[in-house]
Amino acid sequence: MRADRLLTIMMLLQNRGKLTVKELASEVEVSERTILRDMDSLSLAGIPVVSERGKNGGWRLLDNFRSKLSGLTKDEMTSLFLMPSDELLEDLGLDVLDVRQKLLAAIPNLYRNEAEAMGERIYIDTSTWRNSKEKSQALQKVQKALWENRKLSIEYQQPDGELKERLVEPLGLVAQGNKWYLVASREGNMRNYRVSRIQAVRLNDEYFERPEGFHLAAYWLQSKRDFIQSLPSYGVQVEMDPTIINRIMFTGKFVQVMDRQSPNENQWVPATLQFNDYQEAIQFVLGFSDKIKVISPEDLPNRIVSSAKAVINFYENRDE
Template structure:
């Protein structure tokens, strides 16, 4: 464990530059006293590492020093090849760069790790978008990515769902997120940080001025909070539904994860016919009608009354249409 931590200290300083003992301790989840001991050990091993006191102090490697030691374990080497996203990388214009980086990494690995990493590429492939959906056109994705990287403001013409549909926005781009094959831009507009779908950007002009990214802004944490808020806004009511055994099985293929989880947690039964009673969140009567119709005869809506009436009216109209034909 200690040898691995010493390598981690060395690589952190090599990749991030100056870091304080507290920053290193937080990153490695150890005490500051442990970092002091580790730094002394690196000194004793001949690593050109020095430290400065004061508010802006910290530890730093001598300029130009780089180690060839990576400390990669077999599992770590494999994970690097499993974590690649070839589709999104290509959309960003980095497909060739990712391929070249993987080739260089493969060449640098010891033979035994090289063989295991190669097997990962042969046996696993990640295809992020969902079924029955083509990739969205993302004309301005490279320009957006460049603005994110260089902290440069942009002026965009954006199409949104509510009126007026086309709006002009001056944005400070903080980060990009790819979700189910769709790209989203997290950016500040005025005093608020908002999320924009990159495919809905109709025009984009980079502006000459730059901005300062807020210190401590955590893109992953923002996205988690955004998804939680989106889910809570989306679901305004609940429905009581009876599901056949086949309906329970098909639920995971046809419904969103939130609905599936709620159904499993609330499941009551099965009854004498083998059907299970569940309580699930719904977005609206119209939306829920379409969702439950996908289950066909494997679902019966019991409540709310308005949704049951809508299901009856829709299925009745369908029955009349097919009977007439």
């Protein structure tokens, strides 16, 4: 693309000092006539390119001029405007509009329109349809401890509601969806803490050294893989009425469809559904009444019948 070629020419001149039309044409694989037109375009865009005649002549940038893009391609530059969600940036105390305006001011006019267009055409929203965003007063203090390499004393609420006091060395913050997680070291072991569960936090006067070679993104990806592998798994082979297929495929939060086959002679769809445990499977199947037939495990239909009878008994005797 022409914008990429112009940017490449500007970087070549910045890095090599001076190049002839023939050398530039060879580098970007276009004709010398095209290079001359490109130099006019750069000049019109405000890039100070000048031509020197003679045996040692060629095109160069004016002394002391350096591009602020440092070799970024057009696609790489415009990708800077694909910012994370406004909510996450605001959580970190960043003014989203101010950040975008400063980025725009830092790039040449030649590419500004395309950068602005990226922001108008793609927007990233990490919130859910029913906003359940977790707020935490601890986030600012956690950030401060991160920047200053200071230990943190936290009161952390366990999943069962119990409060535990912990002394941790904060190493990073990760936004997973619209939730913030603190990655920290405690007694030499890596731990992940959901920030919204930090009920109290105090910056310790003690400082620490970050582990050499620690990379937050690499750690988090491995941590996610380990967590997923540790989750319980309960597979159920079923046949499904075709009228509920779309609903089940949309309900990915509660069930994972592992293997969906072609409809059988009755037009029902065989599939393997994955749950965390048998109780989730029972609740899910009951929710679809007579539209799901369980094939295996063999004991699951009896468990479903028992649960259904318990519900019937409860409501038949609710006034007693």
